[in-house]
Amino acid sequence: MSPSSSDTVVLVGAGNMGGAMLSGWLKSGVPGSSVVVVDPGPSPAMMKVIGDAGATHASTVPAGLKADVIFLAVKPQVMETVLPPVKSAVGSKTVVVSVAAGKTLAFLEKHLGEAAMVRAMPNTPAMIGRGVTGAFANPRVSAGQRDRVHSLLRVSGPVEWVSAESDIDAVTALSGSGPAYVFYLVECMAEAGRKLGLPADLAMRLARETVAGAGELLYQSPDDASKLRQNVTSPGGTTAAALSVLMAEEGMQPLFDEALAAARARAEELAG
DSSP states (O other): OOTTOOSOEEEEOOSHHHHHHHHHHHHHTOOGGGEEEEOSSOOHHHHHHHHHHTOEEESSOOTTOOEEEEEEOSOGGGHHHHHHHHGGGEEEEEEEEEOOTTOOHHHHHHHHOSOEEEEEEOOGGGGGTOOOEEEEEOTTOOHHHHHHHHHHHGGGSOEEEOSSTTHHHHHIIIIISHHHHHHHHHHHHHHHHHHTTOOHHHHHHHHHHHHHHHHHHHHHOSSOHHHHHHHHOOTTSHHHHHHHHHTSTTSHHHHHHHHHHHHHHHHHHHTO
């Protein structure tokens, strides 16, 4: 199903993630006239996007509206307040998509009733069309609805469907929170370079460009990460010396194991 299908898409929340999705939809051919943005206070820049696209802005869900797709792009902490007014827009043909971390389908059904629902977890590179999204659909989602949701999520990057709702918490821990881990890696590399005597600003530029370039190489190469790592690593060389520390028994892997476990546990707590 084409992303240019003209059914009614209601976007609840026009912050960073909601705004990124809206911009992606418009670029992919979704007609602005089919989009209703519900947000009490979008930024001036977002209001311009909405206006230029011919989309509808509303502070609350318009009376009498029945949506084909409802995207819930608000923070999990405010879901309890946001959901009740949305219920009026849920009809027999509506599919509801939530991108709020930790909020289960059972939580959504409690407030919106039984409906076709998808839990999705994008990440912040979606804002430049380079995100990745994990998604889970409940049994009420038809093949056509799943295709429609896939096409709307796909504008931000690849979409990976999981077979169990509980897997979304692991997706949240890995790719949802993952960009922050990479940004912190840049900080750590730059600080290590500074301690080796490089000026702090130079160390940061080198670290930033190295990680950005390595990511682009990974994106463009057909080889997997381990092969690319081996390509850089000459036996007995400088890279091998560094990797002997990073890949030691108490090196990076157990730290990432612990970090992702903590993130998943927090996602489960947010289910509330």
